[in-house]
Amino acid sequence: MTDTEALKQRVRESIDDHSEEITSLAASVHAEPELGYKETKTTEKVAEELRDLGLEVETELAVTGARARAEGDTEADDFVFAVLGELDALVNPGHPAADPTTGACHACGHEAQLANLVGTAYGLVASGVVEELPGAVEFLAVPAEEYLDLEYRRSLLEEGKIEFFGGKQELIKRGYFDDVNAAAMVHAASETPEREVSSNFSSNGFVGKTVQYEGRESHAGGAPEEGINALNAAMTGMNAVNANRETFPDEEHVRVHPIVTKGGDGVNVVPADVQMESYVRAKSVDAIEEANETTNRALESGAMAVGANVTIDDFPGYLPLRTDPTLVESFDDNALEVIGEDALYGEHQHVTGSTDMGDVTQLVPGVHPWTGGFEGSAHSTEFGVADEEMAYLLPAKVTASLVVDVLADPEKRAAIREAKREKRSTEEYLETVREMRHTREAEYMEEPADDDQD
Secondary structure: OOHHHHHHHHHHHHHHHOHHHHHHHHHHHHHOOOOOOOOHHHHHHHHHHHHHOOOOEEEEEEOEEEEEEEEOEOOOOOOEEEEEEEOOOEEOOOOOOOOOOOOEEOOOOHHHHHHHHHHHHHHHHHOOHHHHOEOEEEEEEEOOOOOOOHHHHHHHHHOOOOOOOOHHHHHHHOOOOOOOOEEEOOEEOOOEOOOOEEOOEEEOEEEEEEEEEEOEOOEOOOOHHHOEOHHHHHHHHHHHHHHHHHHOOHHHOOEEOOEEEEOOOOOOEOOOEEEEEEEEEEOOHHHHHHHHHHHHHHHHHHHHHHOOEEEEEEEEOOOOOEOOHHHHHHHHHHHHHHOOOOOEOOOOEEEOOOOOHHHHHOOOOEEOOEEOOEEOOOOOOOOEEOOHHHHHHHHHHHHHHHHHHHHHOHHHHHHHHHHHHOOOOHHHHHHHHHOOOEEEEEEOOOOOOOOOOO
């Protein structure tokens, strides 16, 4: 057994020794789901686990969130490996574990990410292995990955508490990734109860938007001709978006999916205030920008058609995710050791969903594997853990082993450093995402005629 293999064996045994603490944390987080930038209880639960390992913990990184660093031999190398886990839940009131008040639930497996984060910390720190490696390991519990509850996030933005709706974006802006060389996390795979993982993939990025159509109220039955129907403007705008779908290049995987969040005030009143939210997703930043311009033009046409006004607010969504080949290869090798020879499934694939881990991989070489042990489709009422060991413990053993492999191997560290040199700088990244934030206003509504005029 080589020295590296012996170190990996120690971290895996340490995770086994602390399996009860890891699974208990996951169960506790699952039982008390919290939405993005509101994860106060969840932050403290993770922070307490890290403190129990003797680590100094910083909290309130971006409203919520926790961070701890385990130092190895930083004089030998200042390489920093960040392990991430997401704190927030999503909204699905029909899920059996949903909070009865907020509708929040962990129907995306973020409690398993936190088990992976804390489990990796137990593996590396409780075993003492991290002290025998060059560099350092950051443990980051990050807020607000699910891009929802936008009115609340807008209030935080207006109060100056955040600039970005995504937690990792906000942490990037605040400098938490400035000295990070590599980053890893895991994500629950939909409908994969088997003991399988898939790490080699890419994902879409997106722009988020809110749309408000302003019309004129009138009696819907008695005097509809005196009104301007903002709901008709919205429907016409969405039909115009649909008319453009065939123009989106197949290879860019464009997705546009608006919803109406307010359709009017009363069935007998011509709707004068209609509001929508939407994403515009695509595989590349250029494709996102092109599809978003097409979408905004189409949405504006609805207002023009009926003589309404429209305001379109675009917010930076998430940038496309790109995994690092060195990290993918090492993660897969360790998965075969830990989980078994049938652990890997699928060739490289492109995922048309999005994650703010994509933003991290625009700056830092990263890996974001899908892990099995879950039944049901993510975000659905049927989603849940089918295999606790696979969901909570085995990925932590693989992630901790990945960290050992990278920190113990100067060639891997050099390859990752070279890959990082090809990435965007923090300043370049911030310039890109800030350019996605703009407001488009168009006024087509005329003042009503004065009946007393000669």
